[in-house]
Amino acid sequence: MNTHIQKKFNQKFNIFLSKHKLRSILIAISGGQDSICLINLIEDFQEKYNKKLKITYIYIDHQWTKRSQQQIKHLINIIKKTKKKFIIHQINQSVNSELKARELRYNILIKYSIKHHYRHIITAHTQTDKTETFLQHIIRGTSLNGLTSFNEYRKFNNTIHLYRPLLEFKRTEINWLCRKLYLPIWSDITNYNYTINRNRLRNELIPYIHKYFNYNIDKKINDFLINAKLENEYITQNAIKLYLYSRHKINIALNYNLIYKQHIALQIRTLQIFFFIIQNTVLTYN
Incomplete structure (x- = not known):
């Protein structure tokens, strides 16, 4: 059974x-x-x-x-x-x-x-x-x-x-x-x-x-993580778009003026993507 x-x-x-x-x-x-x-x-x-x-x-x-x-x-x-x-x-x-x-x-x-x-x-x-x-x-x-x-x-x-x-x-x-x-x-x-x-x-x-x-702490945390994952994916996708739009076509560089106008969350993610791609380095918070 x-x-x-x-x-x-x-x-x-x-x-x-x-x-x-x-x-x-x-x-x-x-x-x-x-x-x-x-x-x-x-x-x-x-x-x-x-x-x-x-x-x-x-x-x-x-x-x-x-x-x-x-x-x-x-x-x-x-x-x-x-x-x-x-x-x-x-x-x-x-x-x-x-x-x-x-x-x-x-x-x-x-x-x-x-x-x-x-x-x-x-x-x-x-x-x-x-x-x-x-x-x-x-x-x-x-x-x-x-x-x-x-x-x-x-x-x-x-x-x-x-x-x-x-x-x-x-x-x-x-x-x-x-x-x-x-x-x-x-x-x-x-x-x-x-x-x-x-x-x-x-x-x-x-x-x-x-x-x-909270007796249902497992479920509550799981529900929170589902929502957090959706928000994280949204930020990540926009950071990738910003990286692709702002990177230099020839040199290893980003367009500072384009990135500076964006929200700080997108600035951080874009820099993380940039350093991970060129150096395989994961930036810490500091």
Whole structure:
């Protein structure tokens, strides 16, 4: 019997595969409940709708705890039942920063995708991850562009794309499905390490907001980000038009007089585009 989550996932995933005409996908898993649920949903989808789809699972082990080897064995036992290819990449260097660890993971995933000709990487991020990322960005003092960067579909470059099929589901929904299907969830002790800022957000700040401010904080933030994304796209499109109109036909230069007459938001975006194109440099706020 299909649950509402399975039905919704199957519909979305089928549209995604058809739109991009995919025959193979690379699925990045972490070992937590979201990843285990994603494995189950994709295997169920393949059995029902697309048995020819080539699926490869990849796990990147930072070796942060002594139990990392046990977690790998747990994942091997799960993937073994699917009879799919399973890649394990162990990182020997010590990475204490969450940001650097994420960048390292994505670099590994992109390199593997390029080498083995995968065009799409699938991850198990949920709407709750989107809420956590939003709060992290706010605390760091990001821009509108940074706030709206965590989307269901993202382009790394012209050939490699990232897709998050669970981004419309809350972590509580995923947990419900895992319990209903009796999925073997690994309890990761690093999720309670409060030197990682995201864990403190997840286990303390967000539950506090749920209880005392707004129970539907995930939905409210998601609604805000949808509107913010539309506004950000409007500013970006106009900045691109201004860049194309004001750039010099021969020299590496912009027409100062044309740009100076525009709103400060367009001036900033146009300069960001200019420096990114000529130097591959992302300008900071300062």
